[in-house]
Amino acid sequence: MVPHDYHIHTHFSCDSNASMISMCRAAIEASIPEIGISEHFDLHPKDAYAGFFNADKWWEELRRCQKEFHDVLLIRAGIELSEPHCYPKAVEQLVQNYPWDYAFGALHRVGDDLVFEEAYFNRAEQTAYADYFTELQRMIQSGFFDILAHMDIVKRYGFEKYGRFDPENYEEQIRSILQTLAHRDLALELNTITLRRSIKETSPSKQILQWFREEGGQWVTLGSDAHSPEEVGLGIEKGLSLIQSSGFENLASFKRRKPKRSPLP
Ligand SMILES: [Zn+2]
Numbered sequence: 121m122v123p124h125d126y127h128i129h130t131h132f133s134c135d136s137n138a139s140m141i142s143m144c145r146a147a148i149e150a151s152i153p154e155i156g157i158s159e160h161f162d163l164h165p166k167d168a169y170a171g172f173f174n175a176d177k178w179w180e181e182l183r184r185c186q187k188e189f190h191d192v193l194l195i196r197a198g199i200e201l202s203e204p205h206c207y208p209k210a211v212e213q214l215v216q217n218y219p220w221d222y223a224f225g226a227l228h229r230v231g232d233d234l235v236f237e238e239a240y241f242n243r244a245e246q247t248a249y250a251d252y253f254t255e256l257q258r259m260i261q262s263g264f265f266d267i268l269a270h271m272d273i274v275k276r277y278g279f280e281k282y283g284r285f286d287p288e289n290y291e292e293q294i295r296s297i298l299q300t301l302a303h304r305d306l307a308l309e310l311n312t313i314t315l316r317r318s319i320k321e322t323s324p325s326k327q328i329l330q331w332f333r334e335e336g337g338q339w340v341t342l343g344s345d346a347h348s349p350e351e352v353g354l355g356i357e358k359g360l361s362l363i364q365s366s367g368f369e370n371l372a373s374f375k376r377r378k379p380k381r382s383p384l385p
């Protein structure tokens with residue numbers, strides 16, 4: 121059973137063509153009781169899609185879907201903030217102006233470099249990962265968000281260049297990030313998109329989930345990072361078993377930016 125899928129994109133994100141209704145129907149077909157729609161909010165000036173997200177139109181559509189499916193599907197209002205620490209004013213405004221259920225903090229860039237592009241990996245393996253985690257620590261210090269999205273997503277392309285990513289080589293840095301999250305009572309997302317890529321493991325992997333538990337982490341969420349209806353809920357059952365075997369007894373369910381314990385099925 122899939123309890124929730126908190127990471128779903130629609131055509132309000134620059135990299136998806138899916139209608140919101142089609143994503144909701146896919147969740148209902150997969151018997152998922154609760155989902156979160158979380159579009160990209162990108163502001164980097166080099167990004168062709170910076171400013172793409174239209175919050176007013178999105179909220180209109182979300183309300184329509186919530187109304188239409190209210191008896192079969194709980195639809196949360198999420199947002200995926202890219203590098204929120206770099207754009208404090210715009211992010212604060214967006215976060216405060218609407219009644220979000222949760223905000224993801226997502227690091228897709230280190231400085232100007234997108235970690236989904238080859239240019240980022242024109243550095244030694246150790247540096248590519250260490251630079252990413254250093255920037256991630258900066259992002260977490262800034263606040264603004266509730267859930268850290270796909271915390272080691274840099275490994276998605278790193279894997280193709282350097283081979284398997286071993287978190288133990290960066291244990292000190294990663295644990296320090298997890299500690300900060302735990303102290304701030306923030307959640308960690310287990311994202312399953314990387315199960316569908318050549319690396320074939322979740323982001324983050326089980327080792328990092330275990331460290332988060334050891335560092336006092338309380339809250340975890342699950343997301344497929346679906347960009348099309350066929351992807352809704354993919355990998356969530358596998359993610360659930362990793363969460364369970366890492367010592368967590370609950371998932372976090374978010375409403376108006378407050379987490380609540382939701383027992384694992
Ligand atoms: Zn992302």
Ligand SMILES: [Zn+2]
Pocket residue numbers: 127129200345
């Ligand atoms: Zn995403």
